[in-house]
Amino acid sequence: xxxxxxxxxxxxxxxxxxxxxxxxxxxxxxxxxxxxxxxxxxxxxxxxxxxxxxxxxxxxxxxxxxxxxxxxxxxxxxxxxxx
Numbered sequence: 001x002x003x004x005x006x007x008x009x010x011x012x013x014x015x016x017x018x019x020x021x022x023x024x025x026x027x028x029x030x031x032x033x034x035x036x037x038x039x040x041x042x043x044x045x046x047x048x049x050x051x052x053x054x055x056x057x058x059x060x061x062x063x064x065x066x067x068x069x070x071x072x073x074x075x076x077x078x079x080x081x082x083x
Contacts, residue, residue: 009076012054013041019061030057043078051077 016026016037027034030053040046040054052072059069 007074010070010074011041011076012037012058015058015070015075016041018067019058019065021058021061026054026057029061030054032057040077043076045078045080048079051075051079 016023021029023034023037026032026037030037032050032053036046036050037054040051055070055072055075055077062069
């Protein structure tokens with residue numbers, strides 16, 4: 001019997017850091033408050049819609065920087081209600 005390989009997920013803060021974005025810049029790009037971004041990056045639970053707003057803003061910036069797009073599930077989100 002083969003065991004599935006665990007896929008290591010990337011932290012939202014690592015995605016933002018790779019792009020060279022400040023929390024304030026991501027706030028402007030995503031429309032998500034700085035406090036919520038800090039919460040998400042600390043592993044706090046956020047709404048799925050909020051995670052998608054952050055994800056879409058970061059992926060848009062990745063494309064602008066000619067980096068490979070990420071898949072939503074590749075990021076270690078703590079989504080409310082996904083216990």
